[in-house]
Structure formats: C-alpha cells, structure tokens
Amino acid sequence: MNYLLENLGDERFQELCQALLIKEFPNVQCFPIGQPDGGRDAVVYFNSARNNKEFAVFQVKFVKNPQRINDPHKWLLEVLEGELPKIKELIPRGAKSYYLLTNVTGTGHLDSGSIDKVHSLLEENLDIPVLCWWRDDLCKRLDSSWDLKWLYPDLVTGTDLFRYIVDQGGLTDSSKRFDAITAFVRAQYEEDLEVRFKQVELQNNLLDLFVDVPIHFNDTKEDRHLQYLFRGVLREFGSQEDNNVIGAATLFSKSLFQENVPQLVLEGAPGQGKSTLAQFLCQIYRMKLLKLEQEFNTLPISVRPSNLRIPIKVDLRNLASWLSKDNPFSSDEDDEALYQWEKSLESFLIAQIKYYSGGFEFSVSDLHAVAKVSSLLIVLDGLDEVADIQMRKELVNEVVKGINRLRQTSASLQVIITSRPSVFENSPGFPIKKFPHFRLVSLTKNLIDNYTTQWLRAKKIYGSQASEVKKILKNKLEKPHLRDLARNPMQLAILLSLIHTKGSSLPDKRTALYDSYVDLFFDREAEKDNTVRENRELLIDIHRFLAWILHSESEQGKHEGRINTERLQSLLSEYLKSEGRDSSMTESLFTGVVERVVFLVSRIQGTFEFEVQPLREYFVARHLYETAPYSPPGNEKKGTKPDRFDAIAKNFYWLNVTRFFCGCFSKGELPSLVERLNVLLEDVQYKNISHPRALTAMLLSDWVFSQNQYSMREAVKLVLKGITLRHVLGSGKRNSDVLVLPSGCGREQLVDECFNILKEKPTIDYAWEIIDLIVANSPKEERKNHWYNYISGIEGEKEFSSWLTYGLYMGVLPDLTSEELNLLIIRHEFSINNLVTLLRAGHSKIIESDEKFSSIVIDHILNECIEIPLKRKETSILLNFIHGINPKSYGLAFDISKPGPLREIRSRYGYHFDILFDGGYDDSLTIQTQIAIPENQELKMCYEFLQYSSNETDKHATEWVNGLAPWETIVENLRVLWGDRWSIYSLAITSSNVKIPKDKEEIDLFDVSTPLCKRTFYARNASSIWWRKQIESASTEMDFMFLSLLFLTSANSNLLKNVLDYIQPVFDKISNDNWEKVTKQLEYTRRVGNRRDLALNMSKLPGELTARTVAAIGICVNDRDSIKLYEVHLHDYVGTDVSVLKFCQRVAFTLVEHDPSRWNQAISIISRIYSQGGTFDAYYHSIYRRRYMGYPVQIPVDVAKQIANQPENYPRFLVDLAERACRDEVASQIVPIGTLAKKERWFENANLLTV
Structure with a gap:
C-alpha cells in the first residue's frame, strides 16, 4: 500500500523511520531530531569484537512534495553533495555501512533507473557498503507494522485506516466486522456527547465543559523509571502557570506515556471527574476514527493524540453483572447472549459491542483478530461502584486475565481503570506493581x-x-x-x-450546598411543570427513598445501582400506599421522576439509575436523616439518628453517605455527633485503625461543626489525640489528603500539635509522617515562620541539626534568604552533615563562596559516596561533582538493555551534569549552559575533573563495558587531583565488571604505580594465596576498607572457605562509621553488572564468624541463606552495629515472606532493633514499597493488633501495615446496611419499605 508519508512532515517522518529501524535493528541508537548530528540520524553498533567501535550509519531525507521531483537521481545527487564529506568523516571513526532513507519514489530500470544510479554513485564515492531505502521500501516495511500505523494515523486518514486494517487483519467477512465496530464506536460516541450531570441546565456538550483535571503520580522509590517519565512529560507539557501541573487527559494522550505505562489505575474523589475523563479520552479517539475533523480541531492541542486507538469504554458494574451470568444490556431472563456466555472480559466485550452496534454478529475470535492489527484503548470505569467484596475480587481477577490475553495478541493495548480511593487498603484492587496508581487532585x-x-x-x-x-x-x-x-x-x-x-x-456546609442545589432545581422545574409544582415534597421524598433502595442493593451486589421500568413503577405504587396516598398518581409521578426531574437517567434501555453517584449518596443521607424515628424513654425505638450513624459510620462503602448524613445535623444535635465519634473511636474493632479519626477530619473539612464551636473543638481533640498516641496518621503517599483540615476547623491546632511532637525528638520515621501532616495543613510561608522562629532559638548542635533536616523536608529551608541563613550560620558550628543538608536544599552558592565550607564538603564527597538529586541546568560545581564522582552514574553502562553513549544513558536516570559543558544531546536545551570557572582552587579542581568526565561520557556504553580505558581516565585523573580516597576506590571497584581477559602477570593491590582499575580488575579473579598476601600488606584503615569492599564484592564460595579466617580481623579493625560506608557501598557493588548471589555452603564456613562478617556476607547471598546465617549466628545479637541491625531487619521481613507463620518471631526482632534506634529510613521504605505496596499481605490479625496496640515499639510503616490487616478484618465482618436496617426494623414506624 502507498502511504501518505508527506502528511507526517519532516520531523514526524524521521521519527517513523527511526521506529522502523528499531524493528529491524533492536540495538539501534536514534539521535535527537533537529540538532546537528554529523550526518547521523541513527547508528547501530556491532558487538562481535572486543572494544568494538564499528557501526552502521542511517540518514533520513524528507521531501515535502516528492511528486514534483521529475528526476530522483538528480535530486539525490544535489542532496548528497553536502552530506558526503560528513559521511567520509565517519569512516575513520568506525562507520562500516551507510543507509539512506527517503520518501522519494525510486525507479527500477536496469542501470538507468534512479535506484541503480544512486547505488552506483554512493559506492563510487564511499569506501563502505551503501543502501537506499526508497519510498517503496518503507511502505513494504509498514505493511506488516500494524502498531506503527496506529501510532502514525496520518499515514492513512480516519476511517480509511480503520477499514484497511480490519480488512487486512485476516478476518472472514471483514466488511461486517468493520460495520460492527464502526456502529459500536458511533453509538458510544453519541452516548458520551454530553456531560453526565444534566441538572446544571447547560447544553452539556462534553467538549464545551471539559476541564483537564490535574493528575499526580502515586510514586514510590522503586518506580524510578516512572518518576523520570512523569517528570519528563510534566516538564514538556505541564502548565507553567500552575507550577508545572499536568492534566490527566494531556498525560494520557501522549504516545511516550502510553508506551511506558500501558495499564494504570486512576483514582479520584467523588465528583472529581473520573467518569468525565473516561468519556473524554474515548471521545477524542472516536473523533479521529469517525473522521470528525471539525470537532477534533476544537480540542486543545495539548490533548490531541498523535496516534490512533479503538476506544472501548466499560462500566464495571455491567461487567460485574455479566460475570454473575446476568446480561446488563437486557432484562430478558431468556436472553440469547447468555447462551454464548463465558466468564471472561472478552465475552463481555463482544456482548457490549453487539448491543451498541445494534446486533451485529461479533465473536471473541473477531475481537482478538482485530486487536492483532489494531491499537486498543480499554477504559474500565467505576471499580468502587462494585461494592460486593467477593464480586470485586472475581472482577479484578477476570480483568487481569483478560488484559493479559489481549495484550498477547494486540498490536498495542492501553488500559485505564477508574476508581475512588479505596477506603480500606486491602479491599480487592489492582496491584500497584503491575498497574501504577495515579490520582486526580484539586482544580x-x-x-x-x-x-x-x-x-x-x-x-x-x-x-x-x-x-x-x-x-x-x-x-x-x-x-x-x-x-x-x-x-x-x-x-x-x-x-x-x-x-x-x-x-x-x-451555604457553608457541603450537605447544605447540595440542599440548596436540589431546592434550586425543583424551583425551576416547578415553574415549568404542574406535576412537579403540586408534588414537590413528595418527589423529593421519592428520590430519597429510591436512592436508599438502590444504594443498599448495590452494596449487596444487587442490580448494580439500577432499577428496571416495571420495578420502578411497582415501588412508586407501593410507596404511595405506604404514605397513605392515592396510588393512581403512580403514572404521573413516574413521568415526573424520569422525564422532568432527571436525577434518574436511563443509560441502558429499560433501566434507570442516578446520573452521578454523589447525588445518590446525598439523597440516601437525607432519607436516613429525615425518616429517623423519635425514641423517648419508655418507648424506645431502633433506627434513631445515633443508631443510623453508628451503622453507616462503621461501613466503609457508606463513607460518603456518612459525610452527607452528618451534614444534616442541626446545631443542637452536634454534641451527640461528637459523642458517637468518640464511641466509634473506642469500639474494640475500630480503635486500632485510623477510620474514626479520618472520618472526623473529613467532617471537620465539610464544616459540619461550624455552628457549634464547642463541638468543633472536641472533634479536633479527637483527631489530635490519635496523633499524640502515635496511631496511624494516614499521611502516606496514597492517603495524603486524609488528615487535611481547613483553617478555622482545627488546622491551626493540628499544625501546632505536630510542631510540639517534633520538639520531643521523635524517631525519624515518625517525624517524617508528622512533617507530611504539617506540609499538608499549612501554607509554606506560615510553616516557614513557625520553623524559623523555633530553630533560631535552639542552642544544642544535635537538635539544631535535626531541625535543619526538618526544614529541608518541610520545603522551607530552600526558601531561606541569604540573610536568614547567615544568622543561623553565625550562631552555630556548621558540621559536614549540616552543610550537606544545605546542599540538598539548594544553597550551594553560600557554601561555594566560603573556602572553608567548600573544602569540607569536597573532602566529604571524596570520602563518602553521597547522592543528591540534580536539577537540569544546575550550575553548582559541588552538586555536579557529587554526580560526576558517583559510581552508580558510571555503572549504568553495565545494566542498560539498550546501549548508547553513556551520556544519554545517564540522563535517563537523572544524571544530567554532562550537558553543562557542551550543550549535550538533550533537545530541551536550546543553548549551551556554561559553568563559570571558579577562583577557589579546590572548586577549580572539581571543574577540571568534570570536564574530563564529560568528554569520556561521549563514548558508547560498549566501550565502558568492554575495556578499562575510559574508567582509567576518570579514576587516574581523580587520583592525580586528590590521591586515593574512598569514593575513588568505590568507582574503581565498580569498573572491575568489565568484560576483558584476565592479566596473566600478578599485580599487587597496593602498588600505587599501577592504575587502580587494573588492580581492582585483577582482584576479581585472584587466587586465595594472592588475597592472603594483600591482607598482610594492608596497613591503614583506608587499606582495610578498600580490601574489605573489594573482597566482599569479588567473593565466591572458594574464597570464603580459604580466606575468611584471615580477613575477619581486618573487618573488625574498621571503625563503625567507616564500616557502614563499606556495607553501604557493598549493597551496590555486589549487584552492579548483574552479579549472581553468592553461593553459600554453611558447612565450609569457619566455625566462628563475627557479627560484622555475617551481616556483610548476608548482603551477598539470597534470602534463604541470609535466614540461615541469622539463625546460626545472630539470633541473640544485642550489639549496636548499624550494619548488623540493618541485616537483622531484612531477615525479619524475609522470614515472613517465605513463611507467614513466623510473624511473631519477625516482630520480636523488629521491635528489639527499633528500640535501639534502628529505623534505617531509606531501607525501610524501599523494602516496604517494593515487597508490600499494592499486594495483600497476610499479616495475622493477632500480630496486627499487637503492633497497633503498641505503635511506639515498631517502625511507622509496620504500624501502617498492621492497621491494613485490622481494617481488612473489620471489612470482612461488616453487615450490609440494608440487612441491618431490615433486622432492626428501622423504617417500621415510618411506614417505609426496606430492602
């Protein structure tokens, strides 16, 4: 097929060519577009030989109007006149072949055609093989590249591409299949034209009212790739006016994001716009498929996708019905679709396609066949609306299995699942590791x-x-x-x-706002319609009653919040009778409910549902409040307001109803509400979870207590009491808005209490959570003043250092003026830790301007491998030096799957310092960023080294992997400048992973005349005898550190057997601080270069092992062997060595991962270490995020309660984990509200029906 390549334009055509090259040459290195490239748009390095620098060159040439070129041969001659010198320059550098890619059509006449002529021309002028990919060559490669056709839909526009791909997909009777999908897309397009909130009395056109709600990535420390991806898209497409926020539609429409995040969960609060976003994302692709160019061109450029996808939007309530063998698209029990029913996502999708297409035949085989040659977008909307826990588990399981099957066949598949945040963390959901979680945030x-x-x-x-x-x-x-x-x-x-x-x-209150709105709406409708005018209060009561029925049934997995026409009419008739009204009004009231008031809408023929869930929840709350009976002494009744509060407040599914319900309380009723909250807090099941305090905070945020200041103060005390007692704060990444209070409703008291807790010197993990609360509840200027006023009066250096760190994490230290900072410096002796804190806060200038400070910091950088995030275009010498000497930034050469220049690889992982010396490869930098040469001598040495480093990182990663030359340049220049230092040793040990033959001539480890990298490489495969000799030669503590790290990095079972007795005394000669440096670096050097775990034979180890030795070996072995080491040697360890305590912690978690029955043993270890101050924050969070976040953890309930009852004895994240287990137990025992209401006869005296 001849594709419309000219529609792409110059840059997009080059991107397409690069994408085709990647398919043919997986290791191709593509160069940025629009920059000087020396005649290279892409290269492929050959990896067959040692130190291989040979490569193939690819160049792209685009012509805007190729049909106007009468003589392609002549045109190409003119083009190549300017390119041949560049190509010839590349040959001495290793170019071994040359490819030219163009959209010009070649002619095939023998010898006289342009194809043969150009080939001859190129071979005459170049000494390497040459080949030209003409238009036909590119088109033939595109024929089988289905994914690229959808990424570059302009190649064939709109429906033509759609039809062509379906026809080419090998489908029998493809015309009918095309018609089925087209009809389906058109039907969903028409359905989603309007915003799902008709009551605002607008035209409701989705495009007219859509607002791109900001999105936040629920990142973890283990998701570094996604962090950098999100930040990169944010930098390029984020709003500069709104502090670099990015809208969800903007983010999700980017091809780069779709490629890297093919499936995700989007969370948002009630009314936040999740379903509207689902509508919008699908609509923009439907417009492209249906060739609705006028509508598409009205979209903001930021949300227009460059690719094309077939969108399928699914209401997860419908899928839940289908999985229960109930067709949500038909009320007919003898439905034909159920004869072809399968319990699978695909089975449901074809039923939905049949329904929306008007009945076209479509099978699972057709779905997979279309997917094979298409790009799909599947949006699964409303996971939170599937209330039944068991049903949700089944649904999640079937969705995951279905997605996996479709992904196997689909050319490209994007899946977005929307949900409210789970109110109890262990409720069935999609695992974060496989489905990254994003959340919508405030406008x-x-x-x-x-x-x-x-x-x-x-x-x-x-x-x-x-x-x-x-x-x-x-x-x-x-x-x-x-x-x-x-x-x-x-x-x-x-x-x-x-x-x-x-x-x-x-009104002030959230509930009152809805009250006013409903009144406003009925005022308008009463003017237009007699039925509404004459039966206003009755219609409002009917909506409340219907909301109660639908919400109660939805919790129990019945009808998914819908009601069919026949049952609706029946319920209306029965309701009228129960109210003592004339049942003949049923028909007119039915018309009023579904045609005039339109809070109930029909999305599926023959059924009705509330248009948006928050409205249903509001009406339920009003129903429960208004129908609660009076219960005087001697004539007590069930179902009073306190009874109903107690029931719904304990039920997580009814959380939003509870908030509306409490908003109904009058001033005189508020003290009783506070009383019930305290009762809930003391409940045996709820006292160990944050739900009571979180609910109270939400009610404060809703201004429920604003009429009664005493009640408000009591509610604030309830929240603060939990914080003071170290209960779970709910301030982690996924719950950062749980305890956010408004000003005037407890915010000021909360912030004051948090600062008071920090003054009591809490453990660092607890301090982090307290700081999270401070940040969430105070404007920056306010907390800066609070923090600065306190730190200015501190006398002790240790407390000062802690509060300086607090200021960093509060985000206020970076905002200090030079004058404010100098006042602190004058009053305190700034230790190296304080100086590093200032560096982290971005105050490098004040350090670099002081010769003493800069000298202290440089010495520290050389003696300890530290890491500080580096901003793009950062001009600080010290911050760039930290990255320039970091072994990890060079070790990336060993770990990267797609090789390229080390400079580019490092930038992908946040090491941007190379670009400061030559403008680099980064197309986001339009001008060179220069660092001024400093006058300070030591800073000048740092600058000199960074220049060496920048030059070396131009080299391809294969040069770093297959040779020591670039490593030696870096390391030896460092040694010339500063001698042998710890960071330099660590860098040299990292280089020992290179893939070169071993030197035959023995090298002495401490021979300073031999390049350091050669010595570390030799040690990698050295004999036991050699190691013993080096142990005897070591004399200084730095020698001992270097020897220990190198031995442990290189160790195998044979070395342990023959050398361990000799080197153990060396370990013990190292101070605690320096030993921590060794083990910290060992955790990296043992993993770089994909080294295997050390194979451990316990029987061949020496009989006596020191605690340090055990912990160090434990870093090198697998989990099971680390458990063995602990149980034999450290089960009764009572020392304070940080590295040993850290190892014991790791073992504790490994124990329960392999054997959940050992939780009691694990928490005993953890509690003992925590009491010794062993929080090890970074390590804790890493383990927590990687192993437990997003997956159900089967921590026994009795263990969880033990932790929750004594939270001060355990790390904060373990308290959080215990609370999740307690919540899970509470959730499993909740009785549905409808069942409880029926059992306790809530509505008996109100003559109302029950579920």
Missing part, C-alpha cells in the same frame, strides 16, 4: 477560572452579568471552606449555578 485557580468561563459561555451569560458571577466567585473562594468545595469539578458546577441564581447567599 488549580487557573482551572477554576477556565471552567467558570466555559460555564458562563455555555449558559450564554455575558457582559456585566458574567463579571458579577466571577466577582462573587472570587470573593467566595477567599473563604477556605468554599475554596475547598470549588476544587471539585462537580461541586464547582453546583456552586456556579447557585451563585448565578442566589448571588452571595451561599
């Missing part, structure tokens, strides 16, 4: 302004009237409680409607 001020403008335009409100609405909104947003309401798109729409109608008279 920024700019987005609020943008949405307001769109809303006014849609309402046709202009001029002074529009200005008045904006003015009132601006004034209201200055009040914290209303500002919080406006950060949610749905609530902002309600707020704007109320402002437009009522002006400044807005």
Whole structure:
C-alpha cells in the first residue's frame, strides 16, 4: 500500500523511520531530531569484537512534495553533495555501512533507473557498503507494522485506516466486522456527547465543559523509571502557570506515556471527574476514527493524540453483572447472549459491542483478530461502584486475565481503570506493581477560572452579568471552606449555578450546598411543570427513598445501582400506599421522576439509575436523616439518628453517605455527633485503625461543626489525640489528603500539635509522617515562620541539626534568604552533615563562596559516596561533582538493555551534569549552559575533573563495558587531583565488571604505580594465596576498607572457605562509621553488572564468624541463606552495629515472606532493633514499597493488633501495615446496611419499605 508519508512532515517522518529501524535493528541508537548530528540520524553498533567501535550509519531525507521531483537521481545527487564529506568523516571513526532513507519514489530500470544510479554513485564515492531505502521500501516495511500505523494515523486518514486494517487483519467477512465496530464506536460516541450531570441546565456538550483535571503520580522509590517519565512529560507539557501541573487527559494522550505505562489505575474523589475523563479520552479517539475533523480541531492541542486507538469504554458494574451470568444490556431472563456466555472480559466485550452496534454478529475470535492489527484503548470505569467484596475480587481477577490475553495478541493495548480511593487498603484492587496508581487532585485557580468561563459561555451569560458571577466567585473562594468545595469539578458546577441564581447567599456546609442545589432545581422545574409544582415534597421524598433502595442493593451486589421500568413503577405504587396516598398518581409521578426531574437517567434501555453517584449518596443521607424515628424513654425505638450513624459510620462503602448524613445535623444535635465519634473511636474493632479519626477530619473539612464551636473543638481533640498516641496518621503517599483540615476547623491546632511532637525528638520515621501532616495543613510561608522562629532559638548542635533536616523536608529551608541563613550560620558550628543538608536544599552558592565550607564538603564527597538529586541546568560545581564522582552514574553502562553513549544513558536516570559543558544531546536545551570557572582552587579542581568526565561520557556504553580505558581516565585523573580516597576506590571497584581477559602477570593491590582499575580488575579473579598476601600488606584503615569492599564484592564460595579466617580481623579493625560506608557501598557493588548471589555452603564456613562478617556476607547471598546465617549466628545479637541491625531487619521481613507463620518471631526482632534506634529510613521504605505496596499481605490479625496496640515499639510503616490487616478484618465482618436496617426494623414506624 502507498502511504501518505508527506502528511507526517519532516520531523514526524524521521521519527517513523527511526521506529522502523528499531524493528529491524533492536540495538539501534536514534539521535535527537533537529540538532546537528554529523550526518547521523541513527547508528547501530556491532558487538562481535572486543572494544568494538564499528557501526552502521542511517540518514533520513524528507521531501515535502516528492511528486514534483521529475528526476530522483538528480535530486539525490544535489542532496548528497553536502552530506558526503560528513559521511567520509565517519569512516575513520568506525562507520562500516551507510543507509539512506527517503520518501522519494525510486525507479527500477536496469542501470538507468534512479535506484541503480544512486547505488552506483554512493559506492563510487564511499569506501563502505551503501543502501537506499526508497519510498517503496518503507511502505513494504509498514505493511506488516500494524502498531506503527496506529501510532502514525496520518499515514492513512480516519476511517480509511480503520477499514484497511480490519480488512487486512485476516478476518472472514471483514466488511461486517468493520460495520460492527464502526456502529459500536458511533453509538458510544453519541452516548458520551454530553456531560453526565444534566441538572446544571447547560447544553452539556462534553467538549464545551471539559476541564483537564490535574493528575499526580502515586510514586514510590522503586518506580524510578516512572518518576523520570512523569517528570519528563510534566516538564514538556505541564502548565507553567500552575507550577508545572499536568492534566490527566494531556498525560494520557501522549504516545511516550502510553508506551511506558500501558495499564494504570486512576483514582479520584467523588465528583472529581473520573467518569468525565473516561468519556473524554474515548471521545477524542472516536473523533479521529469517525473522521470528525471539525470537532477534533476544537480540542486543545495539548490533548490531541498523535496516534490512533479503538476506544472501548466499560462500566464495571455491567461487567460485574455479566460475570454473575446476568446480561446488563437486557432484562430478558431468556436472553440469547447468555447462551454464548463465558466468564471472561472478552465475552463481555463482544456482548457490549453487539448491543451498541445494534446486533451485529461479533465473536471473541473477531475481537482478538482485530486487536492483532489494531491499537486498543480499554477504559474500565467505576471499580468502587462494585461494592460486593467477593464480586470485586472475581472482577479484578477476570480483568487481569483478560488484559493479559489481549495484550498477547494486540498490536498495542492501553488500559485505564477508574476508581475512588479505596477506603480500606486491602479491599480487592489492582496491584500497584503491575498497574501504577495515579490520582486526580484539586482544580488549580487557573482551572477554576477556565471552567467558570466555559460555564458562563455555555449558559450564554455575558457582559456585566458574567463579571458579577466571577466577582462573587472570587470573593467566595477567599473563604477556605468554599475554596475547598470549588476544587471539585462537580461541586464547582453546583456552586456556579447557585451563585448565578442566589448571588452571595451561599451555604457553608457541603450537605447544605447540595440542599440548596436540589431546592434550586425543583424551583425551576416547578415553574415549568404542574406535576412537579403540586408534588414537590413528595418527589423529593421519592428520590430519597429510591436512592436508599438502590444504594443498599448495590452494596449487596444487587442490580448494580439500577432499577428496571416495571420495578420502578411497582415501588412508586407501593410507596404511595405506604404514605397513605392515592396510588393512581403512580403514572404521573413516574413521568415526573424520569422525564422532568432527571436525577434518574436511563443509560441502558429499560433501566434507570442516578446520573452521578454523589447525588445518590446525598439523597440516601437525607432519607436516613429525615425518616429517623423519635425514641423517648419508655418507648424506645431502633433506627434513631445515633443508631443510623453508628451503622453507616462503621461501613466503609457508606463513607460518603456518612459525610452527607452528618451534614444534616442541626446545631443542637452536634454534641451527640461528637459523642458517637468518640464511641466509634473506642469500639474494640475500630480503635486500632485510623477510620474514626479520618472520618472526623473529613467532617471537620465539610464544616459540619461550624455552628457549634464547642463541638468543633472536641472533634479536633479527637483527631489530635490519635496523633499524640502515635496511631496511624494516614499521611502516606496514597492517603495524603486524609488528615487535611481547613483553617478555622482545627488546622491551626493540628499544625501546632505536630510542631510540639517534633520538639520531643521523635524517631525519624515518625517525624517524617508528622512533617507530611504539617506540609499538608499549612501554607509554606506560615510553616516557614513557625520553623524559623523555633530553630533560631535552639542552642544544642544535635537538635539544631535535626531541625535543619526538618526544614529541608518541610520545603522551607530552600526558601531561606541569604540573610536568614547567615544568622543561623553565625550562631552555630556548621558540621559536614549540616552543610550537606544545605546542599540538598539548594544553597550551594553560600557554601561555594566560603573556602572553608567548600573544602569540607569536597573532602566529604571524596570520602563518602553521597547522592543528591540534580536539577537540569544546575550550575553548582559541588552538586555536579557529587554526580560526576558517583559510581552508580558510571555503572549504568553495565545494566542498560539498550546501549548508547553513556551520556544519554545517564540522563535517563537523572544524571544530567554532562550537558553543562557542551550543550549535550538533550533537545530541551536550546543553548549551551556554561559553568563559570571558579577562583577557589579546590572548586577549580572539581571543574577540571568534570570536564574530563564529560568528554569520556561521549563514548558508547560498549566501550565502558568492554575495556578499562575510559574508567582509567576518570579514576587516574581523580587520583592525580586528590590521591586515593574512598569514593575513588568505590568507582574503581565498580569498573572491575568489565568484560576483558584476565592479566596473566600478578599485580599487587597496593602498588600505587599501577592504575587502580587494573588492580581492582585483577582482584576479581585472584587466587586465595594472592588475597592472603594483600591482607598482610594492608596497613591503614583506608587499606582495610578498600580490601574489605573489594573482597566482599569479588567473593565466591572458594574464597570464603580459604580466606575468611584471615580477613575477619581486618573487618573488625574498621571503625563503625567507616564500616557502614563499606556495607553501604557493598549493597551496590555486589549487584552492579548483574552479579549472581553468592553461593553459600554453611558447612565450609569457619566455625566462628563475627557479627560484622555475617551481616556483610548476608548482603551477598539470597534470602534463604541470609535466614540461615541469622539463625546460626545472630539470633541473640544485642550489639549496636548499624550494619548488623540493618541485616537483622531484612531477615525479619524475609522470614515472613517465605513463611507467614513466623510473624511473631519477625516482630520480636523488629521491635528489639527499633528500640535501639534502628529505623534505617531509606531501607525501610524501599523494602516496604517494593515487597508490600499494592499486594495483600497476610499479616495475622493477632500480630496486627499487637503492633497497633503498641505503635511506639515498631517502625511507622509496620504500624501502617498492621492497621491494613485490622481494617481488612473489620471489612470482612461488616453487615450490609440494608440487612441491618431490615433486622432492626428501622423504617417500621415510618411506614417505609426496606430492602
């Protein structure tokens, strides 16, 4: 097929060519577009020979109008005149073949055709083999590259590409299959044209009202690749006006993001816009497929995808029904679709395609065949709406299996799952490791302004009237409680409607806001319709009653929150009878409910549901509050307001209902609400989990207690009490908004209490959580003043150092002025730790301007391998030097799967310092960034070294892997400048992984005349006798450290057997601080270069091993062997050696990973070490995130309760883990509210039906 290559333009055509090259040459190195490349758009290095620098060169030439070129031969001659000198320059550098790629069509006449002529020309002028890929060559390669056709849809536009790919997919009767998918896409397009919130009385066009809600990545320390990817997309496409936030639609539409994150979970609070985003993402692809160019061109450029996908949007409630063998698209029990039913995602998808396409035949085989040649987008919306725990487990399991099957066949598959954040962490969900979790966050001020403008335009409100609405909104947003309401798109729409109608008279509470909105809506409808006008209160009560029925049934897995026409009419009739009303009103009320009021909508023919879940939850809350009976002494009744609160407050599924319910309470009822919260807090099941405190914080945020200051203060005390007692704070990455209080509702008291806790010198992990709370609950300037006022009065150096670190993590230390910082420096002796803290905070200038400070820091960098994140274009000599000497930044050459220049590989992992000396490869830098040559002599030495480093990193990673030359250049230059230092030794040991033959001539490890890298490489395969000789030669502590790290890095079972007795005394000669440096670096050097775990034979080890030796060997062995080492040698260890304690901690977690029955033993070890101050923060968080986050952990409930009852004895993350187990147990014992209401006869005296 002849593709429309010219539609791509110059740069996109080059990207396409590079993508084709990657398919043919997996190890190809592609160069950035639009930069000087020396005649190279891509190269492929040959890896067959030692130190191989040979490569093939690829060059791309694009012509805008190739049909106008009458003589391709002549055109190419003119092009090559300027390129041949560049190509010839590459031959001495290792170029062994040359490829030219072009969109020009070649002619095939023998000898006289352009193909033969150009080939002859190139061979005459070049001494290497040459080949030209003409237009036909590129098109033939594209024929089988289905994924690229969808990534570059402009090659064949719109429906033509769609039809072509379906036709070429090997489908029988392909025309019908094309028609089925087209009809399906069109039907879903028409269904999603409007925003799902009709009550705002707008045209409801999705494109007119869509606002790209900001998104945040729930990152972990183990997700470094995703961190850098997210930051990279944020830098390029994020909003500069809103502090580099990025919208979810913008992020998800980028091909780079889709390639790296093919499946994810998107979390968002009620009304945050999850379902609207699902609609929007699918719509933009439907527009492209259906050739709706006019609509597509109205989209912001930032959200327009360059690729093409077939979108399939799924309501997960429908999938849950299907998995229960109930067809959600039909009320017919004898439904034909169920005869072909299979319990699988694919089976459901074909049922959905059949339904929306109008009945076209479509099979699972057809689905996989289309997927094979297509790119798919599957959006699974509303995981949280599948309330039944067992059903959700089954659904998650089937979705994961279905996605895995489709991914095997699909050319490209993107999966997005939406959900509210899980209120109990161990509820069934998708594992974070396989499904990275992202979350929607609050609207920024700019987005609020943008949405307001769109809303006014849609309402046709202009001029002074529009200005008045904006003015009132601006004034209201200055009040914290209303500002919080406006950060949610749905609530902002309600707020704007109320402002437009009522002006400044807005309610304070969240529930009251909904009350006002419902009143406003019924006021409008009453003017238009007699039924609404005459039966207003009855219609409101009916909606509340129906919401109760649907929400209660949904919790029990019944009907997925829907009701069919027949049952709706039946319930209306029965409700009227129970209220003593005329049942003949049923028909008119039915019309009023479904046609006039439209809180209930029909998305599936013959069924009705509440349009948005928050509205259903609001009506349920009102129903429960308004129908609660009076229970006087002597005539007590069940189902009172306290009874109902106790029930729904304990039920996680009813959390949002609980918030609305509490918002109904009057001023006089608020003290009883606080009382019930305290009862909940003391409940035997709930006292060990954060739910009572989190719920109280939410109620404070909803301004529930604003009418009663005493009740508000009592509620704040309840929250603070939990923090003081070290209960789970809910301030981790995934729950950062749980304990965020508004100003005037406990925020100030919370921040003060947190600062008081920090003054008591808590363990560092607890301090981190406290700092998280401070950051979440205070503006930066406020916490800066609070922090600075306290640290300015500190006298002790140790406390000062701690608070300096607190300031770093609070984000306030970087904002100190030079004057403020100098005042602190004058009053305190700045130790190396404090100077490093200043470096981390970005205050490198004040250090570099002081010769003494800079000398201390450089000495520390050379003697300890430290890491500090480096910003792009960072001009600090010291910060760049830290990265320039870091062994990890060079060791990346061994670990990378796609080789290239080391400079580029390092940038992928955040090491950007190379670009500061020559502008580098990074296309985000349009000008060279120069570092001024410093006057300070030691800084000048650092600068000199960075120049050497920058030059060497131009070399390909294969040169670093297959030879010592670049390593020696780096290391020997460092030695010339500073002599033998610990960081230099560590760098040299990293180089010992190179793949070269062993030197035959023996080398002495301490022969300073021999390059250090040669010595470390020789040691890698040295004999036991050689090692014993080196042990005898070592004389200084630095010798002992170097020898120990090198031995442990190189050790095998034979060396342990023959040398361990000799080297153990060396280990013990090293000070505690320096031994910690050895083991810290060993954790890296033992893993770099894909070294295997050390094979351990316990019987061949010496009988007496010191604690240090055991812990050091434990770093090198697998988990099971580390357990053996611990049980034989360290089970009764009572020392304080940090490296040993750290190893014991690791073993404790390894124990339960391999044998969950050993939790009691594990927590005994952990508690003992924690009491000795062994928090080891970074290590803890790494283990926690990698092994447990996102996966159900079967910690026994009795163990969890033991931890939760004594949280001060355990690391914070383990307390969090225990709380999750307690929550899981609570969740498993919750009785559905509908069942409880029926059992206790809540509605008996109200003459209302029960579920």
